[in-house]
């Protein structure tokens with residue numbers, strides 16, 4: 041019998057040298073696991089690392105309306121393969137959630153979550169070794185998704201609260217990438233940005249789009265809106281206004297505008313792994329064929345059950361109204377948590393933190409890893425990012441805000 045340790049050594053030779061030095065676990069999931077194991081030992085822990093919405097007792101929120109629809113699904117809505125590019129009715133329903141005026145999804149495919157959509161965008165719009173441009177700070181897995189698809193991430197800065205975007209910095213960065221690689225792919229996680237919890241102002245949006253207009257003669261530009269948190273906004277009207285700005289820009293036709301959509305947060309169906317990569321203002325047979333090829337070659341078909349559920353929801357006005365009420369309830373909950381956190385920070389004589397939407401806010405820290413480490417010693421878990429600390433409002437009850445704020449101040 042071979043010893044297990046020997047098998048381990050054999051494996052190491054099989055694994056490509058370039059793939060031997062990754063961390064064993066995703067850093068955010070690893071922090072979450074550590075927090076949970078300390079809870080299990082009876083410690084009082086504040087866990088603001090998770091990316092799922094929790095109620096004030098730390099239990100995961102699962103939208104009732106969605107689960108009612110899930111229970112109604114028939115075997116044929118669950119078991120058969122979905123079409124390779126996804127059910128067109130599903131894609132259309134996903135697009136109409138944000139652009140109800142559109143009659144059809146345009147060009148697109150169903151993907152395993154928004155992550156799948158982001159991955160497919162790299163495969164189809166960049167050559168190996170090229171750069172994706174995005175706002176900094178950004179959702180950490182962007183690096184992994186880019187890397188696994190042969191690309192890397194470059195950034196332009198999110199403005200500080202109350203300041204205008206640095207359009208010149210964006211112009212310089214985007215021009216540089218276009219001159220270098222002859223094409224540009226931008227992932228814009230707006231509105232309801234992870235991890236800052238903010239959205240671009242109308243003026244910032246106009247400035248970003250103007251830069252793209254000015255540069256599009258240098259090569260094809262693809263603007264991919266990464267829309268993961270739109271149902272959880274302080275002001276839904278602001279979200280709709282942003283979506284309309286992007287739609288108006290898309291129909292100008294100078295830049296290819298698409299969206300990465302997901303049911304993870306939208307329907308609290310994180311584990312169902314459904315999303316979509318769509319180009320709602322484009323009907324292009326070669327783009328459609330390329331996306332189908334990617335689906336077939338990477339994961340075949342995306343899961344059928346969540347697609348069937350979205351189609352059912354689109355036909356059920358009552359369920360839509362109930363779901364809208366649930367979204368409103370949880371958006372108000374996130375809003376009150378953001379206010380509680382700001383209030384507690386101010387009591388500690390620190391600046392408050394603005395929140396416009398999504399599950400997170402970012403707090404400043406000069407040495408984020410060290411501050412996060414000291415917070416951990418005090419039983420408070422947050423995710424260090426290069427620009428500060430990502431704090432999951434989705435897991436931080438208003439009740440815990442004062443303890444959180446005082447631990448944060450002591451840890452700075």
Ligand SMILES: Cc1ncc(COP(=O)(O)O)c(C=O)c1O
Nearest residue numbers: 153154155179229234268302304
């Ligand atoms: C900014 C952002 N984009 C995309 C996603 C993709 O999520 P999923 O693959 O679960 O749809 C997430 C999830 O946390 C996210 O935060």
